Amino acid sequence: MNKKSIWAAALCAATFLSGCGNSGSGKSETDEYYLLIGSYAPASEEGIKVYSFDQNNGKSEYVSGIKGVSNPSFLTPSADGSRIYSVTEDEGETASLHALTFDREKGTLALLNEERTLGGAPCYVALSPDERYAVTANYLGGSISVFPIRQDGKLSPAHPIVFSGKGADAERQKQPHLHCILFTPDKRYLLASDLGTDRIYSFPLDSTKALLDTAARKDILLPPATGPRHLTPSPNGKHIYLMSELSGQVMVFSYDEARLDTMQTVLADTCHAQGGADIHVSPDGHFVYASCRLQNDGIAIFEVTEDGSLTKVGYQKTGSHPRNFAISPNGNYLLVACRDANAVEIYQRNPETGLLQDTGQRIEMPKPVCLKFVKRQ
Incomplete structure (x- = not known):
């Protein structure tokens, strides 16, 4: 049996043991998750559904939605799924972060409170490892905002950290454009990608200094006009993968003791459309997927070798403007939020080859941009 076959067999065995191979009345409850979808929508509409x-079969069914959050373009759940934190990606003073409760029995959301980000167009939010803080990346504010979280899950006022500088692209890099927050797998650092200055900022975590030791910040410089966008770690924590918006490249970094060392750069966007978007690793760690927009919209597929480097193995075309996408927790499906197609597209994933097959199933809704899974209670 070759290596890929062993991986596939192991995944199938794990799926069977977890109950995911069952069907009908014998199906385990762990097969079913909630899928939360954020979108570009006015507060008068259900922006989060x-x-x-x-x-087991990739099927979905509408449960609920909530109004009252403008442009909830990115959201993140707490580890237990009881709370959701969603940005309001407004450009002006109304740019905010919202705290919501999530009833996992009923599948319903309720607003707790909101606080201003003090930086325009927040487009990403992450929770600190101890979930005592939420941090947003503010695209037009050129900043990140740190929010203490109270014991009841509500947000306290934000403390913004503002950056300066510009990049090589005179049109797209006139100022800092913070795009992603990643807490490192060892829970020691916060990484913030800045599309506007071709940098990744690294902050040590320090509970005595309101989460971040800003004085010990280090800047990781990337090649000019890279435009770093989204970051994701490997399951074993030894590598971090970056999707670049402007260069359309995936960069592979080794990670160890606070060091990010570039191992490889591989092209995902062969059309050079400057629309690189999201990036995720399959749960088994054997494949990396990256979304590309603006031309030949789709998902680039890479196989991960033993040393963490990538080999491109395929490309799956999708609907228009694929932004965020998500892989189901059992690895069987990959869902793509196609903003301009007004649909979430559902693809079945081959665990042996990593390739995708369109199921034809769609979740129709206006301008979906963010997908998150939360386990049912």
Whole structure:
């Protein structure tokens, strides 16, 4: 049996043991998750929608939605799924972060409170490892905002950290454009990608200094006009993968003791459309997927070798403007939020080859941009 076959067999065995191979009345409840979808929508509409999602067959069903959050383009759940934090990606003073409760029995959301980000167009939010803080990346504010979280889950006022500088692209890099927050797998550092200055900022975590030791910040410089966008770690924590918006490249970094060392750069966007978007690793760690927009919209597929480097193995075309995408927790499905197609597209994933097959199933809704899974209670 070759290596890929062993991986596939192991995944199938794990799926069977978890109950994911069952069907009908014998199906385990762990097969079903909630899928939360954030979108570009006015506060008068259901900008965040909740669907049930069956990992056994890829089927979904509308459960609920919530109004009152403008442009909830990115959201993140707490580890237990009881709370959701969603940005309001407004450009002006109304740019905010919202705290919501999530009833995992009923599948319903309720607003707790909101606080201003003090930086325009927040487009990403992450929770600190101890979930005592939420941090947003503010695209037009050129900043990140740190929010203490109270014991009841509500947000306290933000403390913004503002950056300066510009990049080589005179049109797209006139100022800092913070785009992603990643807490490192060892829970020691916060990484913030800045599309506007071709930098990744690294901050040590320090609970005595309101989460971040700003005096010990280090800047990781990337090649001019890279435009770093989203970051994701490997399951074993030894590598970090970056999707670049402007260069359309995936960069592979080794990670060890606060060091990010560039191992490889591989092209995902062969059309050079400057629309690189999101990046994720399959749960088994054997494949990396990256979304590309503006031309030949789709998902680039890479196989991970033993040393963490990548080999491109395929490209799956999708609907228009694929932004955020998500892989189901059992690895069977990859869902793509196609903003301009007004649909979430559902693809079945081959665990042996990493390739995708369109199921034809769609979740129709206006301008979906963010997908998050939360386990049902």
